[in-house]
Amino acid sequence: MATKMPERAKPTLASVARQAGVSAPTVSKVVNGREDVAPETRARILAVLEQAGYQSPLQRRSAADGGTVVEVVIDVLDSAYMIEVLNGVLQSAAGADVEILLSVTGPGPSSLRSPERRAQRMLDEGRAGMIVVTSAFSEAQLHAFRRRQIPVVVIDPLNPPSADVVSVGATNWAGGKAATEHLLGLGHRRIAYIGGIPGAECNQARLHGYMAALMAQGVPVEPQYIISGGRFRRESGITGLRALLELDQRPTAIFAGSDSIALGVLGEAGRHGIRVPEDISLIGFDGTTQGQESVPSLSSVAQPLEEMGRAALRSLLRQARGEVLDSHRVELATQLIVRDSTAPPAVRAKD
DSSP states (O other): OOOOOOTTOOOOHHHHHHHHTSOHHHHHHHHTTOSOSOHHHHHHHHHHHHHTTOOOHHHHHHHHHSOEEEEEEESOOOSHHHHHHHHHHHHHHHHHTEEEEEEEOOSSSOSSOOHHHHHHHHHHTTOOEEEEESOOOOHHHHHHHHHTTOOEEEESOSSOOOTTSEEEEEOHHHHHHHHHHHHHHTTOOOEEEEOSOTTOHHHHHHHHHHHHHHHHTTOOOOGGGEEOOSOSSHHHHHHHHHHHHTSSSOOSEEEESSHHHHHHHHHHHHHTTOOTTTTOEEEEEEOOHHHHHSSSOOEEEEOOHHHHHHHHHHHHHHHHTTOOOSOSEEEEOOEEEOOSSOOOOOTTOOO
């Protein structure tokens, strides 16, 4: 019968090196996330470390000092969406005695710069993991964290995450379909969609839900009514409405891919003397307090934003404890909220 290492024995570099058939310095390189190790050798060493119950320095340090620090990364803190997600993270952290460190990286396609340095810094400072909110997370960044056994959870990722990355989001496709069905039910047939970043996973899902609802009712999907290209910000609503106003046949309703976009549409409509909902109906996506307090109050598809934040932290802490998650995708239900910004199309609307 094979000899097993005692359950409480701590693996040493020498013992791992013997089992993996490599030198102790090579094991040290893998433990510290160095890149100058052949992939097959790295995989063999990681397998031995896992079997031996190896804990990374960050796990050992957290256990020793009784403190857990989680870093939350966002690109900008300028929307009710972001604030409500962070509220959920902070509420969950308070109940779990976890300290939250917030990093604002600024907008840009590479929101997490220098992945190797960032990952090593997190390891050196003993942080339990990272939550990334609505930012792109590249394969290089993922590999840097995976090599160091640092858990990562992404919320509403802009790019589709790898299958082994834990992500948290809402039922974006169903929400987009519900928003469009609401407008169709009011009698609208010329319905526009103003979205955010075209390639963003959540934007694609909301757009596809919009298209599915139209096609189910036999309403043609008109390319001129689909506008994407900006971010999920007010500016996208402003430029989107301006483009729609240039059309010979304007839409009678707009589905905005976020509440911030919808509020941009609302403000720009007022500057053009267009009344909402008398002249054009408007529905957003997020269900934020900003939309609730706007004039008129905004119909919206509400995401459980605070619960998304809480779910992200729970998933990250479970990973940090070495637990195996049942699923790498947490998807929470959306809810249609009808307020004052949507109504049947005006009879005088031009056909």
